[in-house]
Amino acid sequence: MTRRLPPLNALRAFEAAARCGNFTRAARELCVTQGAVSRHIATLEGWLDLALFERGRHGIALTPAGQRYFDTARAALDQIDYGTRQLQARPDERRLRIKLPPTFAIRWLVPRLARFHALHPRIDVQITTSHERADFAREEVDVSIHSEPEPPAGSGLRRLFGETLLPVCAPGLLERGPRLRKPADLARHVLLCSMNRPKDWPAWLAAAGAPQIDGNRGLEFENAALAYQAAADQLGVMVALDAFVADDLASGRLVAPFALRVATRGAYYLAWRADAPQPERVKAFEAWVVQEAEAVAGKPER
Template sequence: MPNMRRKLPPLNALRAFEASGRYSSFTGAAKELLVTQGAVSRHVSLLEDWLGVQLFLRTHRGIELTRKGETYIRALSSVFDQIDYATREARDEADGSVLRLKLPPTFAMRWLVPRLKHFQTRHPKIEIQIFTSHEPANFRREDVDLSVHSHPFPPNDTSQRRLLGEVLMPVCSPLLPVQERPLKLPKDLANYALLSSRHRPMDWSRWLVEAGITELENHGSINFDNAALAYQGALDKLGVVIAVRALIEDDLRNGRLVAPFDLQVSTPGAYYLACSQVSSRSPQLAAFEAWLIEEAMAYEQSLAPLKSDR
């Protein structure tokens, strides 16, 4: 059968239309494609002229897909996903089996990386690339296979799988000078700087309310850009940090940090795991996901109540 010449619209026009449809905005598409809003609008108009159909309704509120536009974008999105998957497969064959992970910085540093040697031992040929961010992954826009993100409440997205629960507890260095300023009761926290992360602004309030304290005039507080810095501040005897237990477990076990109080408070939040649908058929991703879930289950089953060291 002779080869048929494909009749395809300009690729840039297709990309501009597909991105505009996802964002319902030429401006949003322009930011993703790194072009001007005017360029996106011109590409979409070119595509409409080429097809001879109207894809968007332009209103004073913005743009919205027409019925033909909705049908067309569903087909295009599926095709772009297939191209993305095929491209990743081709690239991964060239540079070896590669997994790209997007993780919160403190989770990566304090929970995943110390365990990663276990995975390497099982799968020495899989290359891991780790990117850190507090923002959830957008698999349609980012070259990421798997992400972990902390959600304050269970997400509506049922494709995300719960990985680790969040248990809050104050911890500090065992070298904190408590002889001069006792730290026996929660109210004694008033004598110390309270350390926290700006990405978790409610943690101290949650714990203090459970401890029966609604007001606390303390010796100032230090709010860090991320929890890893706050934990380092506690190690350096700057004060008492409100910590997620899973992220300071090793410090508790080896005595670098201690819990002055027995009270631990579970939050409605947890760390959730999500995978790119494009990469979901990858055997290396399946292996990593299974290992990660296994590690999380083993950790949570190993938890035992901690007794105060003070």
């Protein structure tokens, strides 16, 4: 179908004049003379065979027909402007934008980033922390890492490792505090937990045969990273994810007073845009982070 379009320069002049409410300001915006704007609008009115402006001693005002046409023209030009900016935008192929939970970033990813940088020194990493999953349609994010209580459906996802719970504390707490030889002894200790993970202590205590202990009493923190730090500072006993304390247990900074480890149904997943080809920087990060996850927790599932 052949489109019936008005003279586009005249349409642009009309939209600017209607938006500015003044031919002079419209001319300044368009880098033309006021006379040129006036002629463009006269041309458009002649083409439409109707008046778009009422002209008076105190300036111009849109006619009812002009107001309707301005609403249409402004929306159309805004859409063209947006589409043009999107087309001209060039993604920075060197910048990898990652969104992930703060505890995962602090306890797992950041301590390993030097290895990724050594392999890919030309990729700049930008990290944003949040407990919310990334919305790739609305956010400028290349990849996200998030936890799920159940295996999710959909493409653009890869499982990294599962969640295994175990209590940990600082060695000094065992030396100066009440004994901690059986799970029931936890009733005499301060329990540390994250407000974002209220089910962790109850799950471990139930498996340990001590469901009578309230796992969410004691000290609660906004995120688990604070609770891990509190454990290292001898404030109490933290129910941890084994992937987040492996280095601390190996170094002796933290100790696990009980051998029991309880697996949950949850796991951490890597996600990326599923509606577009993976950029090379995303492929490089996926390959690296999966290899790191395998070293910690065994081969992850597809």
